[in-house]
Amino acid sequence: VSEDRPYHHGDLRREVLRAALEVIDESGTAGLSLRDLARRAGVSHAAPAHHFGDKAGLLTAIAAEGFDLLADALVDTRHKGGDFYDVGATYVQFAVHHPAHFEVMFRPDLYHSTDAALAAASDRAARELHEGMATLAAAADFDPERGAIAAWAFVHGFATLWLTGVLPSWLGNDPRAATQDVARTLFGNP
Amino acid sequence: VSEDRPYHHGDLRREVLRAALEVIDESGTAGLSLRDLARRAGVSHAAPAHHFGDKAGLLTAIAAEGFDLLADALVDTRHKGGDFYDVGATYVQFAVHHPAHFEVMFRPDLYHSTDAALAAASDRAARELHEGMATLAAAADFDPERGAIAAWAFVHGFATLWLTGVLPSWLGNDPRAATQDVARTLFGNP
């Protein structure tokens, strides 16, 4: 407890989010507690609830931020003229670079699914993803709906297995390259 | 607390496992506690630890059982002459029919990964899966290693998304049929 700590933190909301992502990276959502985050931020234990309402509110904010980051990344890839393989690699790269966001995003039981900001972000990400995945279907003359689902399942599974650490080491350390390597082998090279 | 309850439960180990799977199905691994399981089994709160050592020991038993069940199912499918699509459908079906096992199996941070029985079961499942997945690669003239990884990523991702409940409803209720439907669209029909 330093004496010179100011009464107002400055950006406690951001700091709590940052600390929460750090904790989730280290020990998963199970190890997350508001009191611990308060401690890490050097603030009284009741302060975090001030910004997020409750614990689920904090996780809602993380999920919403995650969907926004994913949507941004997908938009960026497509604006750069990326094909399906680039979009898929972006999905996997997002999961690997933001494992805490990724974990929370796909555990809707943990957060307030009805939150408006969350729903908007989630919808945008779903739209971008679907369009990106459908480009594969178009290129390879698949049924677009089934093709998009299949491609999503592949990149989602690849990302999940990568994060779990069960993929063989010959895939290397670069998730983008590994994704494209495996995907091209599987889908051929349309 | 019924008066006629016998001192010895009979098969408390099995009963605790059963209750644990039930709880995980309902509220995930986060909601799991040894005391709650003891309550459900109508037994004193310290009894479960007698059989599993500690909480991680219980989850180790669940993971081991899961890998064994998966390996059995894969063996069965291949003995019946199933092709890659059947094997993939079996993987997804296993995840959907045993969601609690599936969840625990791929969260190695929750259990004692060094346990001998677990390692044996896990190895057997990995071997069976790899062979099943590699049949696709053989049939479609892919690189076998990459093909196996890609096929695994697809079925794992499909299973995960199915369990999360984010797949569109037009896929229907039958995970086997849906898996094969989507997979055939994607891979062509070798």
Next chain:
DNA sequence: TGTACATCAGTGAACGCGCGTTCACTGATGTAC
């Protein structure tokens, strides 16, 4: 058929802990006049 004894399963009290949430409060900030 009976008895001694080892073994194992389950008990219940106790420990110390960290948690989420509530609530009346105080300190700081900024805006209206």
Next chain:
DNA sequence: TGTACATCAGTGAACGCGCGTTCACTGATGTAC
């Protein structure tokens, strides 16, 4: 330039809770003789 006041951020004490683990114990079972 100064002052009153509303607003917001953060405090700290308190609540009640459920948890995992330990430990000396007791009840039941089965085996050796």
